[in-house]
Amino acid sequence: MTHSNHHFSDAEQRGLYRAIYERRDVRSQFLPDPIPPEILARLLKAAHHAPSVGFMQPWDFIVIESRDVRESVLAMFEQENQKAAEQFEGERNERYRGLKLQGIMESPLNLCITCDRSRGGPNVLGRNSILETDLFSTCLAVQNLWLAARAEGVGVGWVSILDQTQLSAALNLPDHVYPVAYLCLGYVSEFLDQPELEAKGWRSRLPLKELVHSDSWGQPLTDSQLDVALSEPR
Structure with missing residues (x-):
């Protein structure tokens, strides 16, 4: 029995696995060069082709170029990051404060991927038992975009140290829409050999x-x- 008709070519397989293994959470290496519209469109299309439970497609994409919006998000980050640093003591606290955990202003583009928790109506196929499947599905869209971005030479950084209520207000999100991922996007000077937190000894x-x-x-x-x-x- 052969499955060769379903295989990617060796070159295609290498490209896929390379994107997986070389994907990085970028914070410090952003270049100011803008992402061309056709490249951004390809990344958004890749995200939109993620699988979703009940084919609900709960995601929306907020493309953020405004400096004012990004400055407000940066202020939220700094407030929450101070709280996070206080959870660590001694050498761990010093190491935490030495980490760069966002590229909100350095990246040429920010993107918020949201989850519309009402999409598909009250009864979505496959969602009866696990209501969080809409959030899980949105995370798959994030990963699709991230891998496509690596293939395009675009860096992505996920800023998770944010108050979601404040972020929702800043982006005028409806009550039923949850901000899953706030991302920084841009071309980079390099993709690190290791994840930055691993390289800096935070975790292995x-x-x-x-x-x-x-x-x-x-x-x-x-x-x-x-x-x-x-x-x-x-």
């Missing part, structure tokens, strides 16, 4: 082998070939 990547279970939680794998393969570097 966990061994995948330790995260894979067999049939139920905590049970070791019975497939020895898979066990060996999981231990190999990518």
Whole structure:
């Protein structure tokens, strides 16, 4: 039995996996060059082709170029970032304060991807048991955009240190629309070899082998070939 008709070519596979492994959360490497409209359109189309439960497509995209809007979001970040820093003590606090965790003003473009929690009506196919599937679906749109951006040479940074209520007010979001991801987009001087938090010693990547279970939680794998393969570097 062969599945060759469904395979991508070797070059296409390499490109896909390269985008996955080389995608980075960019904060410090943004260039001022604008993203051409046709490139931005391709990224938004990639996001819009994400899977969604019940095909609800709960996302909207707010393209933010206004300096005034970005300055207001930066002020929100600085307020929340101060609160976050206070959660750490000693050397960890110093290391946290030395991290650059946003590129709101440096990037030429900001993008907020939202989730319309009413889209599709009160009864969406597949959403009866897990109401959060609209949020999960929107996260898939974020990842689609992120991988497409890496393929286009565009950096993306997710600014998660924001008060969602304040952000919703700044962007005039309706009550039923939730701001899932506030992103900074732009061309970059480089894509780092490692995620920045890993390179700066904040956290290391966990061994995948330790995260894979067999049939139920905590049970070791019975497939020895898979066990060996999981231990190999990518």
